[in-house]
Amino acid sequence: xxxxxxxxxxxxxxxxxxxxxxxxxxxxxxEQVLPExxxxxxxxxxxxxxxxxxxxxxxxxxxxxxxxCQPNARSPAEARAHRLAYLKYLADGxxxxxxxxxxxxxxxxxxxxxxxxxxxxxxxxxxxxxxxTDGAMRDLDALAPGFQLLxxxxxxxxxxxxxxxxxxxxxxxxxxxxxxxxxxxxxxxxVDIPAEAAARVPAAADLVQRREAxxxxxxxRPDFNYEALVAAFVEADRV
Numbered sequence: 561x562x563x564x565x566x567x568x569x570x571x572x573x574x575x576x577x578x579x580x581x582x583x584x585x586x587x588x589x590x591e592q593v594l595p596e597x598x599x600x601x602x603x604x605x606x607x608x609x610x611x612x613x614x615x616x617x618x619x620x621x622x623x624x625x626x627x628x629c630q631p632n633a634r635s636p637a638e639a640r641a642h643r644l645a646y647l648k649y650l651a652d653g654x655x656x657x658x659x660x661x662x663x664x665x666x667x668x669x670x671x672x673x674x675x676x677x678x679x680x681x682x683x684x685x686x687x688x689x690x691x692x693t694d695g696a697m698r699d700l701d702a703l704a705p706g707f708q709l710l711x712x713x714x715x716x717x718x719x720x721x722x723x724x725x726x727x728x729x730x731x732x733x734x735x736x737x738x739x740x741x742x743x744x745x746x747x748x749x750x751v752d753i754p755a756e757a758a759a760r761v762p763a764a765a766d767l768v769q770r771r772e773a774x775x776x777x778x779x780x781r782p783d784f785n786y787e788a789l790v791a792a793f794v795e796a797d798r799v
Contacts, residue, residue, distance in 0.1 A: 569620075569654045570742055570758045577762035578618045583748045589764035593757045603710075603749035604734035607692070610700055610709040616746035617689035617708050619658040622650050623730045623739045626695060628672030628721035629665045639722065646726045647686065656689040658743040658750075662730040663695030663712075670696035670712050672719025677702035680709065692743075692750050694732045695721075708745060771796040 591598045632639050663669035675697035681704045690708035697711035727739045735750055742753040778792035
């Protein structure tokens with residue numbers, strides 16, 4: 561278990577600009593800045609979004625692993641001390657944060673829900689903007705106000721859910737993440753933004769959107785035809 565946090569923080573101005581973009585646009589922008597990242601670094605599995613209406617959230621990853629199908633092997637005293645160490649880990653380091661939690665139960669992942677009213681309220685109070693897990697969630701109507709959450713599924717019980725480790729490398733829904741990585745999350749999924757690309761993503765997103773706007777405008781013209789589309793592609797390449 562490592563408690564290393566993010567090596568460098570992102571300026572607040574960049575945070576605000578990233579919050580103004582949806583996750584698909586951020587992925588498009590990263591492709592422009594770092595073409596080698598086109599095929600990885602984002603969630604590629606389906607998730608249930610607790611609150612699709614919420615705006616995108618951005619934060620530094622706080623990572624953890626959980627299980628819920630079997631009781632915790634730690635004694636009650638050990639489990640409590642471990643849980644308090646995890647909460648200290650959440651409270652330390654740059655803010656806001658995104659909880660990125662991997663369920664280690666394989667095909668049985670999500671047997672019980674880690675996320676619900678209590679955990680969302682605790683995490684949100686400690687500085688979390690949201691969370692994502694390939695496990696389960698519940699209490700959808702009672703989650704902390706403004707807290708965004710993605711989970712593989714919704715279940716009624718928490719079963720034997722317990723914390724296994726925290727602050728290590730995780731993989732959630734096809735997205736690998738390390739503690740301290742910059743995460744962008746909305747109803748579409750999540751993407752891990754490389755530190756060296758964060759400041760360049762908003763400008764790259766603007767370029768992508770301006771190019772797309774040329775094509776969309778042409779397609780929506782009353783006199784649209786194939787020739788107009790070809791001309792729009794040419795114009796977009798010049799943007």
